[in-house]
Amino acid sequence: MNLKEIAAIAGVSVSTVSRVVNNQNTKCASQEVQNKIWSAVRSLGYTPNPYAQSLKRADLENSTRSFHNSIAYCCATLSSYGGHYDWELLSLIEKEILANHYAVSALHPDSDTDAGEKGSKDLGLILIGEDSDRHIAQYAARYKNIVCISGRRPQYPCDLILLDTHRALRHAIQYLQSLGHMQVSFVGTGKGPFFEGAQLFGSSKNDTRLSFFPCGLSMNSGLQLGASLCDLPQLPSCLLCENNAIACGVIQAIQENGFSVPEDISVVSLDGGLSLSRAALPVRVTTFYYNKTDISRLAIRLLIDRIHRRHSIPVICEPECHLEINGSCAAPVRR
């Protein structure tokens, strides 16, 4: 089945069929003729010859799709609040770039944004983490095509994989409430979307009492915080940690001080950092997480789509947030 046969059935020329099938807003045929062509397409089960398509498309795609061209990735100013990178996500992104036949180039976040002339072969940039709008605009000026992976919406209009921290927090709080917790303590850095989300919940009308314990994003900070929590007159009923490292540290410290999880205190984390929820602890951490393989695939595909100019408006993709119940949560103790 090809264009010629459709043309014969619809009683128009091959080029008319081609225009109608390939171009949505064509004015080359009346509505009736267009309907006739489409019904022929449908009834005959026409599909374009993939060889012909790729022959025609080859110019654009072959010119960009080779290891001579690279896609860059860069961690945003994450380093400024905690020196914490999500290595798992970074390696998945590298893999995905390579799987799509591009070379990888990594950018240091603190490098001078003007000094990147040598990066002119980079066709696009994946920006991981939350960054200021000013920074994003600078990157966007240097790389025409840019996709951000971020926990909040930047003002700057660009393609975005939104791992909405706020939504994950809402899910987590709902989950803890469903277990009967009336008091939720946030544990995380005093900066960034986690902190902002926690504050927003604090200011909204709520039956649940909320408090915030500032803590670095490492396991060590978690250990210290856990120890200090045990010195409090009363242990909080549940902790909502910014990442798994903190959660593991806190659990470790709590157990060293003679309490147990989840009997005395429940711990939930929002995933981040290495998959520590499976660390060799007596209790594995219940987490709310985003599927990182999906995130990297979405990001690279969105970027390539833009590089090939298949879309030009800023698009926001929001993957689903999952709950992995691992037994670090239980109903609160009655005191």
Place this chain on the structure above:
Amino acid sequence: MFGLKDIARLANTSPATVSRILRNPERRCADPSLRERVLEIAKKNGYLPNSDARKLRSGAKFQVPQRKISCFLARTKTDAPGGDQFFSSLARVVEQEAIMQGFALGFSYSASRTDDLLSSSPEDQEETGLIVLGRPDDSEMVPKLQRIFPYLVFAGLQRFDDCVDQVVADGHHAAMTALNYLFSLGHREIAYIGETVRELRYNGYLDFMQSKGLDCAEHLIAPCIYHSYDEGYNAALELMTRPRKATAIFCANDLTAFGVLNALHSIGYRVPEDISVISIDNVELAQFTTPMLTTIQIPQKEIGHFAVSLLLNKMDHILTDQVSISLPCQLVIRNSCRRLT
């Protein structure tokens, strides 16, 4: 791309000769040195035959796609073509994208044929992806369909809270964009013409007026039973008989706005000198009204593109998780709005 023609040019011979030599290196040419020359040039320039071209020329069989895409126009009540311009043109965009991305086209269903769709058996639908266009009236519809169609993507103007993959150009946001524009032009008395029941654009209007502390009392709202030219026409006539006049009218869609424009004209109001009009959709006809209609562009092409890509990624198991994709609506400024002085 370095091809036969380029070799022919460099070797000063014809592409046909080059082709013969490369296909059969033993071939004897009239000029024995020619063969060496052609092979040398091909080697030096790294000539590679284009496999796509070969397959096309030889008429190689290609796998006819087994996978189909069906559209379900959940908001379209009639079978008549053009019954609902917005969703039927969206369906056309989706079908075109589907073909280009290697799907075969399945049947399209309108809301009046919902039963046919629901009675199809799940076994037949493993290779069929369904795109639901617009929010069905029955809130249980999508979960029901998901049981029959394992691959389902919702495309529309209002976000679902349910568990479904979706591509959405937010209607609420579109309303906000339109109203913000009117506001920036100095309009404060903004009327609304359109549906008022379960209508996102109406809710957007109410939210906007409230957030700006503006009056959105009864005298500014002219409800329609459904969005159509006639309803818009009558609503506008009725609106203009009221004692307090608005300086601008926000119409829920272009079709309604066409009626409004004609009604205003028929009773002697000039647009935009006497009253400004803005709407949402940017259907093709919006540029042919007098004056040309300022409206909000719903990114139809992109909705179709991302809905089909998402479905493809799901069927190929590239993505396993549910994804929501949201697209921005952009203001298209034409001549139907005026800055208040």
